[in-house]
Amino acid sequence: MTTTEERPERSVPKPAFTDAEAGAKEFPDSGPSARHYNYFKPAKRKQTHYEDVTVEVQPDPRHYLTQGWIYGFADGSRGYPLTWTKLKAWGVDEPEPERGPGSGGKPVENWPAHGWHEFRDPNEEWELTMYRYNANVVRQINQNVENARNAKAFDQWSQNWVRFVERNVGAWMHIEHILGLYVFAANNRSGPTNMHNTAMAVNSEHKIRFAQDLALYNLTLTEEIEGFDGAAHLDAWNNDPAWQGARKVCEALPAIRDDWGESIFATNVVFEPLIGELFRSNLVMQVAARNGDYVTPTVVGAGEYDFDQRDLRWTVACFAPLTQDREFADHNKELMNGWLQHWVPQCLEAARTMQPLWSQADAKPPRFEDSLDKAKNRFAGILADLGLETPKELSQ
Amino acid sequence: MSRQSLAKAHQKIQELSWEPVYHEPYMKYGTDYTFRKAAKKDPLKQVLRSYFPMQEEKDNRVYGASDGAIRGNMFRQVQERWLEWQKLFLSIIPLPEISAARSMPMLFQAVPNPELHNGQAIQMIDEVRHSTIQQNLKRLYMNNYIDPAGFNNTLRNFHSDYCGTIGRQFAEGFITGDAITAASIYLTIVAETAFTNTLFVAMPAEAAANGDYLLPTVFHSVQSDESRHISNGYATLLMALSDEDNRQLLERDLRYAWWNNHRVVDAAIGTFIEYGTKDRRKDRESYAEMWRRWIYDDYYRSYLLPLEKYGLVIPHDLIEESWNQIWNKGYVHEVAQFFATGWLANYWRIDGMTDEDFEWFEYKYPGWYDKYGKWWENYNRLAKPNGHHPIVAEDVDYVYPHRCWTCMVPCLVREDMVVDQVDGQWRTYCHEACRWTDAEAFRPTYQGRETPNMGKLVGHREWETLYHGWNWADVVADMGFVRDDGKTMTAQPHLDLDPKKMWTLDHMRRMPHVASPNVILNEMSDSEREAFVEDYNKQGPAGRPAGIGGEALKS
Known part of the structure; x- marks a missing residue:
């Protein structure tokens, strides 16, 4: 016979019926019209989920920051100075509200106070979207590589193609890594609004992920292909003359002094089409299949999609309005044209130093000049989207 | 996940x-x-190939719980007393989170160890997650909780309000000034390693006890990322310790970061946990008990003390003093009382304390009733408009406090208040440690050493200054803390949503004008100021004027 032992009552919180759900009572602010964030104007008629979780999280003293920024750098700058780029959006030259004894809070009368706040990331990136997107990409890449491994797909590669992938596809990982960490992540402290800085952070994620995708693909190939040298990418990156031009201009991008606008513009508008897509789209993607490799294009293609469908989209949405700005269009166009004059020749010179890569595989890709022309045409198209003229330097 | 090992x-x-x-x-x-x-290894050992799917899975759980909460009518069981305080907390916290993301590139440059940059980049991504997932949680509350006022204008409120400004230290402090002081010592070594325990673990537990299981769902998910950030901070700290020249700066920054975190986090989270709950079981932990466990034992004794052998000078005195403030000097109770005194300057409703609350406080903090009970009875008496002013303008033996220039929490432990003339201005400080922070630590030289990268404390640090001489109705309207009928205030000193029981701008208009304590202080002669300090130090507890017997109640 068993006995049931009496246990003392456990101490747990007691649920209580409070009826604290929406609509339970009527009072000022109880209606549906009070149930939306009301401190900003949406870009379109209805505010989006992305706007709700992003807009105004980073304060602006021209909006509601009654007591102003409360920490300053040693040089006196504070918060997110609008002068951290030479680009200008309408309204930025208007003085900040002067607050002091008895001034009140001086909240913004017309939202937004300046044109920077009009920017919205067309990808509408926030945490939910960025994890879904990147998780899908890494899952797909893993599946592709795993399937190829099981199918012994790497056995079909010629020795020359193995050398090409271990050195050149491998070398590209360094560029993605540098741009991801030291351009995009580095500048996510500098933009004028939360929308700009979040877009830069998400762009950084794509780059860092793609760099790691390439590194781990390289590791798989080291394990799968006899004689695949997993360290050859370091030799190519450090010593191969064909890579030094791209490396030099890539390293120049994090060296841009104190201008997040130029950093992003030079990287996504100039470097990416003229060097990034030249190598990825117009070489690797064109030549791999001819050399019996159907796997590398799926890894590199993910990075291509990042840039083409997401990173370039936000970049155009960020910079194109500035060339049409109601107050500073001429200033911005002149500035961007100056950047083009500075960066286009460097990128073209670097592109030409990569020409030997076009003759390394057994099955040849399109001619280098044809690939470069394609990259230049693409670049000119991006400039047209931005409202900029094609610079004469492009014909060099 | 790939077959390759992590x-x-x-x-x-x-x-x-x-x-x-x-x-x-x-x-x-x-x-x-x-x-x-001494380059250190990346402690995170995290690669994005596994990170993204892991985070996606965590997201799926969070959003699944959110859907479940709505379908399960969670808000029929949520305590309004609790959720009202979330209007403050959730207005503040997305900015510190996104600021933490912004601070990571400061470390890329300051810490010349590329291996650590991988961990810092992942922290940056985590912090974008935290900020937007918290904005989203608040949006859900706004859509489903009975009273959306305060949630719906959340970020304007936060940017306008003195509590928001106090909270902003927990954001601007991460991204401004010396990169290591800000992004490493203040953010990762102290804020994340010590105080996220109370922020993201203790407080969500209290939320669950008040019928809200979404806050723990979101914040425990957030906290699972924090452990990675703690590793980042630890690796950087060990690197810093290996260079003898850094010891003096580490000692300075630990003192500043510890004290400021104590002043800010204990004020806010202590109040939420002690005064925002309806769970008065005697065996549930008080904030003081939680603090002793999470911060004193787990952080101070288990994390900081072992670092002494590497040469870290630990601010033992300030840690013991923080405990003294919480346990003996009633810091949390004084802050909660001040919040309630100034309810009209904020954007959430503050419930009064009941007999059941009194009993719990007396049990957990013996002597509480003699100090604070009478004032809370007055708070209840004056909660609904009935021909009187809000409590701040009534005679309830409460002296409106001066603000601390550094931490911006008022100088509530009256005997600790000090004044100093800094940058040509007389300033009040809640404690000598806050005076030292402003007058000595945040300066271009420290103990004779050049510190050209150290930041500055700037801005209009006393909120009342901005509204000096204003009518209260105009103050509230200027801040935008008014409901959609154009006159009923967002804030109320009770939870009754009957429009006839709610305060309006008309009630405010009858009040005396706002006066800035700091403006008045700077108008005093030297002798007047000395007399003021002497009197102030004799005040309390519970804001009592000097000379009415409060001395006997001080520990």
Whole structure:
């Protein structure tokens, strides 16, 4: 016979019926019209989920920051100075509200106070979207590589193609890594609004992920292909003359002094089409299949999609309005044209130093000049989207 | 997940580390720390191939719980007393989170160890997650909780309000000034390693006890990322410790960061947990008990003390004093009382304390009733408009406090208040440690050493200054803390939503004008100021005027 032992009552919180759900009572602010964030104007008629979780999280003293920024750098700058780029959006030259004894809070009368706040990331990136997107990409890449491994797909590669992938596809990982960490992540402290800085952070994620995708693909190939040298990418990156031009201009991008606008513009508008897509789209993607490799294009293609469908989209949405700005269009166009004059020749010179890569595989890709022309045409198209003229330097 | 082991994968991605050859990266953010020795390994051992799917899975759980909460009518069981305080907390916290993301590139430049940059980049991504997931939680509350006022204008409120400004230290402090002081010591070593325990673990537990299981769902998910950030901070700290020249700066920054975190976090989270709950079981932990466990034992004794052998000078005195403030000097109770005194300057409703609450406080904090009970009875008496003013303008033996220039929490432990003339202005400080922070630590020289990268405390640090001489109705309207009928206030000193029981701008208009304590202080002669300090130090507890017997109640 068993006995049931009496246990003392456990101490747990007691649920209580409070009826604290929406609509339970009527009072000022109880209606549906009070149930939306009301401190900003949406870009379109209805505010989006992305706007709700992003807009105004980073304060602006021209909006509601009654007591102003409360920490300053040693040089006196504070918060997110609008002068951290030479680009200008309408309204930025208007003085900040002067607050002091008895001034009140001086909240913004017309939202937004300046044109920077009009920017919205067309990808509408926030945490939910960025994890879904990147998780899908890494899952797909893993599946592709795993399937190829099981199918012994790497056995079909010629020795020359193995050398090409271990050195050149491998070398590209360094560029993605540098741009991801030291351009995009580095500048996510500098933009004028939360929308700009979040877009830069998400762009950084794509780059860092793609760099790691390439590194781990390289590791798989080291394990799968006899004689695949997993360290050859370091030799190519450090010593191969064909890579030094791209490396030099890539390293120049994090060296841009104190201008997040130029950093992003030079990287996504100039470097990416003229060097990034030249190598990825117009070489690797064109030549791999001819050399019996159907796997590398799926890894590199993910990075291509990042840039083409997401990173370039936000970049155009960020910079194109500035060339049409109601107050500073001429200033911005002149500035961007100056950047083009500075960066286009460097990128073209670097592109030409990569020409030997076009003759390394057994099955040849399109001619280098044809690939470069394609990259230049693409670049000119991006400039047209931005409202900029094609610079004469492009014909060099 | 790939067949490759995580360790092998992590080792491989170290081949990405960049050593510049043609151009050195632009160093935008400076530090006075030096890192000449002892490179550390990346402690996170995290690669994005596994990170993204892991985070996606965590998201799925969070959003699944959110849907379940709505379908299960969670808001029929949520305590309004609790959720009202979330209007403050959730207005503040997305900015510190996104600021933490912004601070990571400051470390890329300041810490010359490419291997650590991988962990810092992942922290940056985590912090974007935290900020937007918290904005989203607040949006859900706004849509489903009975009273959306305060949630719906959340970020304007936060940017306008003095509580928001206090909270902003927990954001601007991460991204401004010396890169290591800000992004490493203040953010990761102290805020994340010590105080997220109370923020993201203790407080969500209290939320669950008040019928809200979404806050724990979101914040425990957030906290699972924090452990990675703690590792980042630890690796950087060990690197800093290996360079003898950094010891003096580490000692300075630990003192500042510890004290400021105590002043800010204990004020806010202590109030939420002690005064925002309806769970008055005698065996549930008080904030003081939680603090002793999470911060004193787990952080101070288990994390900080072992670092002494590496030469870290630990601010034992300030840690003991923080406990003294919480346990003996009633810091949390004084803050909650001040919040309630100034309810009309805020954007959430503050419930009064009941007999059941009194009993719990007396049990957990013996002597509480004699100090604070009478005032809370007055609070209840004056909660609904009935021909009187809000409590701040009634005679309830409460002297409106001066604000601390540094932490911006009022000087509530009256005997600790000090004044100093700094940058040509007389300033009040809640404690000598806050005076030291402003007058000595945040300066271009420290103990004779050049510290050219140290930040500055700037801005209009006393809120009342901005509204000096204003009518209260105009103050509230200017801040935008008014409901959609154009007159009923967002804030109320009770939870009754009957419009006839709610305060309006008309009630405010009858009140005396706002007066800035700091403006008045700076108008005093030297002798007047000395007399003021002497009197102030004799006040309390519970804000009592000097000379009415409060002395006997002080521990």
